[in-house]
Amino acid sequence: MYAPDTITEVTLSTAALPLATPISDAKVFTGRQKPMTEVIFLFAEIKSAQGYEGLGFSYSKRAGGPAQYAHAKEVAEVLIGKDPNDIAKNYVSLLWAGASVGRSGVATQALAALDIALYDMKAKRAQLPLAKFLGAHRDSVRTYNTSGGFLNASLEEVKAAASRSIADGIGGIKIKVGLPDTAEDIRRVTAVREHIGDVPLMVDANQQWDRATALRMGRAFDDLNLMWIEEPLDAYDADGHARLTTALDTPIATGEMLSSVAEHKNLITKRACDIIQPDAPRVGGITNFMQLLTLAHEAELDLAPHFAMEIHVHLAACYPREPWVEHFDWLDPLFNERLETEDGRMLVPERPGLGFSLSEQARAWTTDSVTIRR
Structure with a gap:
């Protein structure tokens, strides 16, 4: 017989992960953002009366980290005394606790860390x-x-990084495009295609093309056998993405910047992509992500979740259609465990839950922490 458990403690912490080299994508070269030097994380550690523990995280690049942490601190107390197994019910309680700031953006990103921690505990x-x-x-x-494919890296550095990734058992290479000089984009992509041969290749414009440029570049890339062109247009231009999906032979991928189920549903309804790229920490956690998987599968879309491979390797493994997961080694210092790659694939960890624990380095990078108890 099931004996109800209760949440007795929630610890929230924020940590700054420094990047070894400032990172630039197309948004830097168009003057819209500065190079990225760190990633801010929100960690949630939840404990129950029966001795179970769960770990979850969310993140922010360039801005928003302090806001996520502040919102999580305001609403997390509603979990105290609740049964941790009632994840959907608990998620609704968290949403209503912060309802005045809405159900997307920072609000859902803050809840994601808590939601993921509850799933980790339950597994x-x-x-x-x-x-x-x-x-x-x-x-x-x-x-x-x-x-290894950012625009701050020279073409030779990108090619060398691609070779290392392939040697490490990674099955595809994605490089950034979206430079003001479109001829340079074409030169770099063509050179990488020649360098890696038939290995799957993707490109990512990070929303920096207008519709005319995206169509022209897409047609230029159609002969390079790309797996997809990612975020060719503004993330909220569903109509423009839908036109590209129809006009180009190369598949279109987008969705990583959206932070709600409703926003992704609009993409799906308008057939605005061939490959959908939700991000569990951005859409509010696993509760919302699993809703998106159902919608995407019904629409016969392919799946390639954005970033956070430590979470997405599990979620992608649950998708009926063969997915892709993005490999970033940036987060390695935060955890004691590592994901393994072999023959072009990422292995799902056999450890219970997410299969990750925070490292001493993550603790050392923590800038603030609060514990909420019964």
């Missing part, structure tokens, strides 16, 4: 990896590397 209770707990279709997923 650990069942002594199952999260993917197995949710219902996996596979024990590994295709993976591609992004961290």
